[in-house]
Amino acid sequence: MDQISATPGVAGQPGGPEFGRMIEALRTVQAAITGAAPPPEVSAEVGAILETVAGALEPYLVGEDEQLSGHRDDLPGRGQPLLPPLWLDERDETHLRGRVTFDRFHLGGNGAAHGGAITVLFDEMLGRLANAGRNRARTKYLQVEYHRITPLDTELRVEAKIARVEGRKRFLTCALYDGEHLTADAEGLFVELLPGQP
Numbered sequence: 001m002d003q004i005s006a007t008p009g010v011a012g013q014p015g016g017p018e019f020g021r022m023i024e025a026l027r028t029v030q031a032a033i034t035g036a037a038p039p040p041e042v043s044a045e046v047g048a049i050l051e052t053v054a055g056a057l058e059p060y061l062v063g064e065d066e067q068l069s070g071h072r073d074d075l076p077g078r079g080q081p082l083l084p085p086l087w088l089d090e091r092d093e094t095h096l097r098g099r100v101t102f103d104r105f106h107l108g109g110n111g112a113a114h115g116g117a118i119t120v121l122f123d124e125m126l127g128r129l130a131n132a133g134r135n136r137a138r139t140k141y142l143q144v145e146y147h148r149i150t151p152l153d154t155e156l157r158v159e160a161k162i163a164r165v166e167g168r169k170r171f172l173t174c175a176l177y178d179g180e181h182l183t184a185d186a187e188g189l190f191v192e193l194l195p196g197q198p
C-alpha cells in the first residue's frame with residue numbers, strides 16, 4: 001500500500017488504460033446491480049457472467065504489494081472499488097482538496113449516501129494526508145458528523161486539513177460539501193507507527 005503510482009499506465013501493460021477501464025466497468029456494474037430489479041432469468045444470466053469474470057481473473061491473483069487496485073493514483077479512488085470515485089485536485093503536506101461522486105452503489109436510503117460510504121471517504125482523505133511525506137500512520141479514531149443528507153449522482157467537494165501534530169499523533173479534519181452546504185465532517189487521530197507495528 002505504501003507504493004501508489006501517479007504515473008499513468010502504458011497501454012498493453014498491466015496497469016495500463018485497460019485496467020482503468022475494467023475498474024470503471026466494475027463501478028458501473030456495482031451501481032447497475034444495486035439499482036436493478038431484474039427478472040430471475042436475467043439475474044441468473046448476469047450471475048453466470050460474473051462467475052465467468054471471476055474465473056478469468058483467478059489465474060492472475062497476486063499478493064497485496066503486486067495488486068494494481070488501490071495503487072493507481074492516476075485513477076479515481078486509486079482504482080480501489082471500495083472507495084467512491086475521488087479525484088484529488090490539490091494536495092500538499094497540510095491539505096487535500098478533491099471531488100467525489102456517490103452513486104446508486106453507495107445508497108443508504110431515501111436518496112442519501114450511506115453513512116459508512118462517507119466514512120470510507122473520510123478515512124481515505126485523512127489517511128492520504130496523514131501519510132503525505134511522513135512516516136506511516138494509522139487511524140486511531142475517526143469521529144464523523146452528518147449535518148444533512150449527502151446526495152447521490154452529484155459532484156461534491158471534499159477538503160482535508162492537518163489540525164495539529166503532537167509527537168506521533170496527527171490530528172486532522174475533513175469536510176464534505178454539496179455546493180456551499182456542509183453535508184458531513186470528521187475529526188480524526190492518526191498515530192505514527194512504531195517499528196514493528198503492521
Ligand SMILES: CCCCCCCCCCCCCC(=O)SCCNC(=O)CCNC(=O)[C@H](O)C(C)(C)COP(=O)(O)OP(=O)(O)OC[C@H]1O[C@@H](n2cnc3c(N)ncnc32)[C@H](O)[C@@H]1OP(=O)(O)O
Nearest residue numbers: 001002123124127128131136137138139140141169191197
Ligand atoms: C499504513 C498506511 C500506509 C500509507 C498508505 C497511504 C495511502 C492510504 C490511505 C488509506 C488510509 C486508510 C487508513 C486506515 O484505515 S488504517 C486502518 C484502520 N486503523 C487501524 O487498523 C489501526 C489499528 N490500531 C493500531 O494499529 C494501533 O492502535 C495504533 C498503531 C494506531 C496506535 O497504537 P500504539 O499502541 O502505538 O499507540 P497508543 O494507543 O499508545 O497511542 C499513541 C498516542 O495516542 C494517544 N491516544 C490514543 N487514543 C487516543 C484518543 N482516543 N484520543 C486522544 N489521544 C489518544 C495515546 O494517549 C498516545 O499518546 P501519547 O501518550 O504518546 O502522548
